[in-house]
Amino acid sequence: MAEREQLAEWLAATARGDEQAFKRLYAATSPQLYALLLRILRSPERAQDALQDAYVRIWQKADTYSPERGAPLTWLLSIARYRALDLLRRRRPEVAMPEEPDRVATLLEDEQSLSPAQENENQQSLAAINACLAQLSDEQRESVLLAYYEGLTHQELAERMNAPLGTVKSWIRRGLLRLRDCLAEGSS
Amino acid sequence: MTMPEHDELDLIAAEYVLGTLDPEEARAFQQRLVDDAAARTRLAAWEQRLARLGLDLEPVEPPAHVWEGVARHTGIARTESAVSSPAVAPAAAANDAPRVRRWRRLAMAASVAAVLLAGLAVYELPLWHEGATSAPSYASVIYDKPTGMSWLVTSTADGRKLSVEAMGDFNVPSGKMLRMWIKSANGKPELIGQLPHTRGHYTMPLSAKLRAQLGDHSEIMVSMEDTSRAGTTTPGGKLMWVAPVAHRTG
16 A cells, blocks of 8 residues: 555544554654654754644544645644744744754664655655755745744744845745746646 | 735745744634635645655654653553554655755754754743643543634643643634633533633643542533623533543553
8 A cells, every 4th residue: 555545544544533543643654743843943852742742633633634635744744833833933942053964964864764655755745846946046945945944934034034024025925936836837 | 016816815825834924914814714715725735835845854753752642642542652663654855956955954054953952952841841740630622623623621630730732723703702611520510711712831720629520520611701701600601612521540
């Protein structure tokens, strides 16, 4: 069975109250959600809190998922990210963070075992969005990525990018529209 | 130049998903979602588009206690406290284009590095987390099926505080309020207080009288009442939800 279908099946079973299916769903997807939450929240403790909240919500809302909402994993990622944004908006830590990207690669080099089917599907999704990101201007791309991965608001983006608020809003909006149109072309 | 209505709606949905709308705009869009199918469709489409970015991260196995917390809060059996590493873990972006990686590094270097330093940073934990060291003794979930809104209501082990986790925003008309009641098996409803209807974590003290109502056969009731009824101690509005209270052993 394809991974997408497997996840959808576990989600459907979770909606019926199947605890084993929920456990399998958690085991299969929590590393990806946790990685995203770590990236956004900058703290393992906060990321773990958010992850727990996200899966409580998934357990409660599994019956609202339908295939029309897209791939199960991206739906789960959205739930986790909303939770992270809530926590960020509640209180944003004000700690200066040095840039050490090379150490990150070392820290995160533990690879999960991947099934070929899911790897292929996800890589296709990634290839599509990466190709479309390449079509954005540098400012558009940076503002969209900062907003996605750090949960920055317009105002925070303006400060971070040292640009007027109106300009940043324009970068975001134009970038999103170009992204949408590009992804639509790729899927047609 | 004025943007076409469909593009404007699409952009609002996009920015809602991205998280860049200001709080008022976000709340307005949330309300629109309740009865606007087009808005819901656009929201789902943007969730799918942008969540692809979430796939572009190396998966990280969460600690076992996270699953234990999930099990505790959902009330499911904890026969397997530590869920083993999945056989079908989601894919990492193993073959991502190097230049895209560089963009992301530029964009995310600060936050990524912060993961390494998180143990050194002192962040204020969400208020609700204070109760995590003493397991809740009773729990109840209030669920509004039409909107998907839910509240997780738990009492601390000593029963002196009640914790409410509002898992979203619920539209309460102007001049109205949600009031929460506890009713034991043979008792009458006793007022706990107003039920918060915006996403967040809330705690309130539980009086000895209310603690006495809390038990295996008690129920949490929520009514929608006029705000003018504040100060009264008997239900007087529309009964919205009744949720059983379950004893927690974890």
